[in-house]
Amino acid sequence: MTTNADPLEIQKFSELAHRWWDPTSEFRPLHDINPLRLEWINARAPLxxxxxxxxxxxxxxxxxxxxxxxxxxxxxxxxxxxxxxxxLHSLESGVEVRYKLIAAEDMAAEEAGQYDVVTCMEMLEHVPDPAAIVRAAATLVKPGGHVFFSTINRNAKAYLFAVVGAEYVLRMLPRGTHDYAKFITPAELSGFVRQAELQVDGLKGLTYNPLTKIYSLNQDTGVNYMVACSKPVA
Structure with missing residues (x-):
């Protein structure tokens, strides 16, 4: 199995796994932003x-x-x-999804060019080699298909909001959820995308208002952001 993974990161999320579908848990931010990211993806690549x-x-x-x-x-x-x-949740909800315990790079070797849409959200900042994940996504998608990434920018504002604010002040996330050194700037991610022979089609910021407790999509990519890509048809 490919080892582009941090065992401590896997353990961290595994220990919280039983709370994944609790919208009041540490995963509340994911529940809150999911409708926004879903509609953004669906608007660009109807699912x-x-x-x-x-x-x-x-x-x-x-x-x-x-x-x-x-x-x-x-x-x-x-x-x-x-x-x-x-x-278990898929069985309870009746929504069919195929789940597989496998690294992105190994999946790319098994099912290259099999997917119309590839998503990789809130993950790149948790792996040792994010560029390898981008390459795997590029391998998995069909020519003419779409790839979507989301991650956290690396700057003073991102440190203040995503680490200090979210983990220590507002306590929206457990302390230690994010490692600032692993954050990725839009320029760096765009470089990984181009090196993987994908093209960048769009960039969108995702911000949180602590007063209204509402997330919104906009052009502010200073902290959380999403990138839409596509694979050119040869």
Missing amino acids: AGKNVIDIGCGGGILAESMARKGAKVTGIDLSQKALKVAD
Whole structure:
């Protein structure tokens, strides 16, 4: 198995896996932003009837929501506990998703060019080699297909909001959820995308208002941001 993973990161999320579908838990931010990211993806790459893979799917919040849009969804992750939670929730909800314990790079070797849409959200900042994940996503997607990433910018504002604010002040996330050194600037991510022979089609910021407790999509990529890419047809 490919080892582009931090065992401590996998353990961290595995220990919280049983709380993945509790919208009042540490995963509340994922529940809150999911409708925004889902609609952004669906607007750019209508999901109905598409073959989709979600890299780093965790407990399946995004994967299930894409399946509800009519996509045939595969979710992959390296946390066995998170995948068990995802499988159980899929059975309870009746929303069919195929889950698999496998690294993105190994999946790319098995199912290259099989997917219309590839998503990898809130994961790149948790792995040792994010560029390798981007290359795997580029391998998995069909020519003419779409790839979506989301991650956290690396600057003073991102440190203040995503680490100090979210983990220590507002306590929205457990302390130690994020490692500032692993944050990725839009320029760096765009470089990984181009090196993987994908093209950048759009960039969107995701911000949180602590007063209203509402997330919104806008052009502010200073902290959280999403990137839409596509694979040119040869």
